[in-house]
Amino acid sequence: MPNNFTLGKGELWSRRQLLKLGLSGAGVVGAAALVHSLNRESKSIVKIPLMEMDAGDNVTHPMQMLREFDYGTVKQENGRTIREFQLTAGTSVIQLNSAVAYNVWDLNGHIPGPTLRAKQGDRIRILFLNQAGHSHSLHFHGVHPAQMDGVRPVSNGSATIYEFDAEPYGVHLYHCHIEPVTRHIAKGLYGMFIIDPPTPRPAADEIVLVMAGYDVNDDNRNEYYAFNGLPHHYMHHPIKIYQNQLIRLYVLNIIEFDPAVTFHLHANFFDVYRSGMTMTPSEKTDVITMGVAERHILEFAFRYPGKYMFHPHQDAIAENGCMGQFEVIANNSQSLPS
Amino acid sequence: MIKPRYICLAIASCIIVSLSSCTGGTQTADNTQQPATNQTTAAITHSNHGGKPQININTAILSELDKFEAKLGVPALSNKIQANRPYGSPEDLVTKKVITQEQFDQIKDMVSVQEVELTGEAKDVDYMTKMGLMKGHLFVAQELLDKDQPKQAEPHIGHPVEEIYIDVEEQLNERKVKEFKTTLVSLQDLVKSSPKSTKVKTDFTASVQSVDGAIAALPEAQRSKPSFVLQVINSLLDAANSEYGAAIANGKVAEAIEYQDSRGFVIYADELYKGIATQVSQSNPEAHKAIEASFAELTKVWPSVIPPTQPVKTPNEVTQLVKTIELNSQKVIDKSSTQAQS
Numbered sequence: 001m002p003n004n005f006t007l008g009k010g011e012l013w014s015r016r017q018l019l020k021l022g023l024s025g026a027g028v029v030g031a032a033a034l035v036h037s038l039n040r041e042s043k044s045i046v047k048i049p050l051m052e053m054d055a056g057d058n059v060t061h062p063m064q065m066l067r068e069f070d071y072g073t074v075k076q077e078n079g080r081t082i083r084e085f086q087l088t089a090g091t092s093v094i095q096l097n098s099a100v101a102y103n104v105w106d107l108n109g110h111i112p113g114p115t116l117r118a119k120q121g122d123r124i125r126i127l128f129l130n131q132a133g134h135s136h137s138l139h140f141h142g143v144h145p146a147q148m149d150g151v152r153p154v155s156n157g158s159a160t161i162y163e164f165d166a167e168p169y170g171v172h173l174y175h176c177h178i179e180p181v182t183r184h185i186a187k188g189l190y191g192m193f194i195i196d197p198p199t200p201r202p203a204a205d206e207i208v209l210v211m212a213g214y215d216v217n218d219d220n221r222n223e224y225y226a227f228n229g230l231p232h233h234y235m236h237h238p239i240k241i242y243q244n245q246l247i248r249l250y251v252l253n254i255i256e257f258d259p260a261v262t263f264h265l266h267a268n269f270f271d272v273y274r275s276g277m278t279m280t281p282s283e284k285t286d287v288i289t290m291g292v293a294e295r296h297i298l299e300f301a302f303r304y305p306g307k308y309m310f311h312p313h314q315d316a317i318a319e320n321g322c323m324g325q326f327e328v329i330a331n332n333s334q335s336l337p338s
Numbered sequence: 339m340i341k342p343r344y345i346c347l348a349i350a351s352c353i354i355v356s357l358s359s360c361t362g363g364t365q366t367a368d369n370t371q372q373p374a375t376n377q378t379t380a381a382i383t384h385s386n387h388g389g390k391p392q393i394n395i396n397t398a399i400l401s402e403l404d405k406f407e408a409k410l411g412v413p414a415l416s417n418k419i420q421a422n423r424p425y426g427s428p429e430d431l432v433t434k435k436v437i438t439q440e441q442f443d444q445i446k447d448m449v450s451v452q453e454v455e456l457t458g459e460a461k462d463v464d465y466m467t468k469m470g471l472m473k474g475h476l477f478v479a480q481e482l483l484d485k486d487q488p489k490q491a492e493p494h495i496g497h498p499v500e501e502i503y504i505d506v507e508e509q510l511n512e513r514k515v516k517e518f519k520t521t522l523v524s525l526q527d528l529v530k531s532s533p534k535s536t537k538v539k540t541d542f543t544a545s546v547q548s549v550d551g552a553i554a555a556l557p558e559a560q561r562s563k564p565s566f567v568l569q570v571i572n573s574l575l576d577a578a579n580s581e582y583g584a585a586i587a588n589g590k591v592a593e594a595i596e597y598q599d600s601r602g603f604v605i606y607a608d609e610l611y612k613g614i615a616t617q618v619s620q621s622n623p624e625a626h627k628a629i630e631a632s633f634a635e636l637t638k639v640w641p642s643v644i645p646p647t648q649p650v651k652t653p654n655e656v657t658q659l660v661k662t663i664e665l666n667s668q669k670v671i672d673k674s675s676t677q678a679q680s
Contacts, residue, residue, distance in 0.1 A: 084426050091584035093592075101587040103596070127424035129396075133580030133596065135501035153501050155468075156577045159396035159424030161451060179500035180493075218595065 046203045049240035049329050059092045059106055060229035066207050066239060069194070070114040072124075083118045083166075084125045089132040089176075089189060096224050096231055096321075102216050104188040105132045105176075111229045112210045113174070113191030115250075120169040120195050126162040130154045136184065139177035140193060141293070143167050151177045169197040171250050171276035171295045182256040186215050186222070190254050192295070197279060204248035204299065205241055211263070211290075211312065211322055213255040222257055225312075225322035234324025235309075243305050243331050249298040250276070253290035260291045261312035261322070265300065268308065273297035287313055305330035391457060392450040395425050401569055401671065402460045405448070410441050425451050461509070462560055467573040468506045469553045470610070472498040474574065474602030476546055481643040482598070483542065488533030493595050494602070495526045495545075506552075513555040518548030564614040564621070565674040568667040571607045578603035579660045582639070583653040591645035601640035608633050618670055625666040632659045632666075 053063045072083035092106045107113030118124055130136045135153035137160075144164035154160045175181075176189035192208055212229070213222030224231045241247055249270070251263055264287045271281035272288055276297040288296065302308065309325045311318035393402050403416035412418075415437070422434045428449040432442045442449075456464055475494045482491035499522045510517060525541040532538075553561070560566055578600040585596035611633060619626040636659045639650045651659075 086424060088424075091580060093587040101590075101592065103584050103587050103593045105584070125426055127426050129424040131580065133577055133584050133599070134497075135505075153505055155397075155501075155505065156580055157420070157423075157573075161396070161424070161426060179496065218593075 046205050047242045047245050047331070048205050049242060051240050052237070057093075057095050059094045059104065059109065059111055060226075060233075061110060062228040062230045062233045063237065065110075065112070065115070065228045066209075067205075068115065068208075069117040069206075071117050077123075080123050082123045082125055084127065085114075085116050086127045086129075087113065087138060088129040089136050091132050094229070096214060096216070096226075100216065100224070102214060105134075105136070105184070106188055107191060111188040112212065112254075113189070115192045115194060115208050116174070117194045117196065118166040120166055120198055122166045124162075124164055124166050126174075127159060128154060128162065129159040130156055132156065134178070134184075136176045136178055136189060138162060138174050138189075140164070140174045141172040142193070142195070150174075153178055166195045168277060169195045171252070171297055173252055173254065173293060173295060175254070175293075182220065183215075183218070185254060186213060186256045192250060192252050194250060194276070199279070201248065201279070202246065204246040206248045206250065207239065207241075208250045209263075209310075209324075210252045211255055211261065213257060213317075213322075215257060220257055222255065222317075223320070225255065225317050225320050227322060227324050231321025232323060238307055238325045238327035240327045240329055241302065243328050244301050244303065246299060246301050247326075249300075250295070251290070251298055252293075252295035254293060255317070255322075256292060258292075258314070258317065260289055260294075261314050261317055262287045262289050263298070263310065264313045265298075265310045266308040266325075267304075268300050268302060270298040270300040273299070302326065302328040304328065390447050392452075392454045393448055394450050394452065394454045395419055395428070395431065396423055396451055397453075399460060399463055399569060399573065400668075401463065401565075404675070406445050409445055410437065412437065412441070427451055459560075459566065462556055463566065463569045463573070465506060465509050465513075466553065466556060466561070466566075466570045468502050469549055470570055470574050470606055471502055471577065471603065472549050473553075474578075474604075474606045475599065476542075476549065476602075477605055478598040478602040478643055480542065480546075483529075483538065485643065487644075488529050488538075490594060490598070492526065492529050494598060495522065495529055497599070498522055498549075499526065510552060513552070515552045515555050516548070518545065518552070521545050521548050562614065562617075563674075564617050565671045567610050567614045568618075568670055571610050572664050572667055574603045574607040574610075575660045575663060578607070579653075579657055582656050585645070586649050586653050589649065589652075590647060591649050594645050597640070597645040598643060601643060604636055604640065608637055622666075622670045622673060625669045628666040629663050632662045635659055636663075 048067070051063060070085060072085040075082045075084060087107050090106050090109065092104055092109065092111075093101050094104055094111060096102050104111050124140075126138060126140070128138050133156050135155050137150045137152060137154050139150035140148075140162065142164070148162050148164045150162055172193040172195060174191055174193050176184040178184050190210075190212070192210060209227050210229075212226055214224040214226070214231075215221060216223050226232075227234055253261055253263070255261055269284050269286045272283045272285060273279075274282050274296055276295070281299070288298070290296070305328045307325045307327050309323065311323040393405065395403070398419075400416045400420070403419050406419065407413070407415040418436055419431070422431075422436050425431065425434070428446060428451060429442070430451075431437050431449065432439050437445075475497045479491040479494035482488070482494070499519060503519050503522070507517075507519075521541070521544050525538070525545050528535060528538055528541055581596045581600040581603070585591055585593045585600065587593075591597050611629065615626065615630065618629070636656070639656055641650060
């Protein structure tokens with residue numbers, strides 16, 4: 001387990017970071033705040049480095065997506081907590097690299113769709129509006145009645161409501177289930193759906209990573225791959241994390257056409273919580289195989305500062321865009337345990 | 339003058355600061371964190387009091403929503419209801435400021451967000467629209483088969499089953515139309531596995547005949563009534579418009595499937611309009627001129643089934659033409675409904 005830092009606010013906002021915020025370039029639209037929040041039980045503090053939020057093409061937004069969770073609108077009805085989420089399918093164009101533009105189906109203007117998050121036992125209500133031309137649907141993984149399974153087409157211009165209980169806790173997903181499902185998923189209609197356990201997990205820097213593929217010429221093979229929508233992005237813009245900080249990755253593999261990929265982390269080993277459905281890890285490894293739609297919680301902390309890559313160990317897939325790195329920032333004010 | 343301006347600036351920059359810190363993805367370690375948007379809503383009752391026919395505001399076509407517009411006397415309310423989708427409850431009409439609480443109280447017995455069984459003309463428009471979409475898909479599939487492009491034709495044979503058939507299955511039974519899913523599926527299988535087979539042609543003809551037969555289940559009088567056909571045309575054009583937008587990237591036709599879908603829908607919509615053009619030109623000459631001219635422009639956008647490298651028109655230009663047709667269709671529909679009432 002990593003150290004739990006108990007620093008004052010002044011120390012957290014270092015001079016360098018403040019300067020960076022002030023001097024950030026034209027592409028910067030915002031910056032993640034350095035968040036240190038109290039966990040009820042452990043009184044521990046999670047440290048998250050300041051990161052530049054590049055604008056991207058506004059449809060992909062890998063930097064924002066890392067730590068952004070949609071908790072919906074909370075309503076009370078008949079003594080129950082209802083979490084209402086709104087998801088609208090639309091059409092947009094993303095830039096896979098400087099030469100390749102690609103038409104996608106987005107959810108709420110983004111690819112991948114928002115990471116929805118609820119607590120086990122909440123009532124979930126999804127308002128789904130289709131404005132994307134073709135018929136689409138949203139199929140949620142989890143336990144629910146057949147009517148809420150989201151396989152019926154919702155025609156262009158119409159909306160539908162999916163309602164079910166959030167169960168069981170774990171890392172789940174949602175995606176369009178209109179055939180050909182490969183195309184409807186690969187073109188963007190998917191996202192992560194996290195159900196938190198009744199007893200919260202320990203405090204951590206929580207990060208979402210969704211692996212996906214792009215078949216730009218409709219040949220049922222992927223030409224490009226990406227973490228969180230944009231090929232190669234985290235290679236050029238590493239994900240900053242703090243040394244010795246517990247990192248909790250929510251990882252989903254939604255790469256169509258390739259039967260399975262691995263997730264590999266450099267210079268470290270991670271604890272695996274399969275499908276996020278346990279409170280204790282089942283194994284420790286540095287490579288985990290994930291079939292399509294498989295997802296896990298992976299936990300680790302880095303002992304040494306520096307840059308560390310992560311990628312599927314199907315190296316062709318990595319080299320076609322599914323590749324990124326963490327930048328571990330030293331915590332100078334803390335003497336390191338050796 | 340200067341002072342208030344500075345205050346405004348100060349407030350604005352405060353807002354910017356707070357906004358950027360929000361969008362920056364502030365994560366906390368407390369996983370149970372919830373947004374501050376807690377609100378209490380009254381228990382929603384979905385039951386239908388008084389047995390009045392209900393309208394699903396999430397799916398209803400304009401002519402159905404016109405019943406609210408007529409009852410409340412609010413101009414363009416139907417479009418406003420559509421534009422504010424999706425609704426989680428009937429009361430969302432008020433919370434989303436589409437209508438006032440007083441107005442809502444007058445119509446609430448008729449409002450639903452649940453699946454309701456369509457009746458009357460709305461049901462026929464829905465049915466005919468879905469058949470129209472199938473016709474569009476099959477039209478371009480035929481063109482592609484004729485050009486010896488079975489691989490490109492295949493998705494357009496698949497779409498009617500994958501996206502549409504399940505939604506009209508019950509209606510086909512009710513209307514005593516023989517099921518033709520099997521016909522479509524076997525045609526798709528055939529085009530996939532042995533596109534050169536002579537059976538493709540006969541199976542294709544059978545598929546088209548099935549859809550035509552399903553359309554013929556609607557009364558002839560209905561199918562030639564301008565106000566009815568125009569509703570179908572506009573639903574088709576709406577789908578075509580979205581799909582055309584999804585076909586263009588960086589000033590190029592990037593997605594052949596969506597280009598072809600939109601081509602099929604527009605060609606069939608144009609064909610439907612030709613069937614009622616004489617009637618519309620007599621009843622609404624101005625509207626007719628506008629619709630006819632827009633269709634002439636619109637059909638130029640798809641010069642052939644194989645997409646041109648450079649799009650003829652931008653998605654925005656296509657949207658404008660579709661809107662013009664919709665606006666003028668509305669005039670024709672409004673006129674015929676006032677005549678029907680008087």
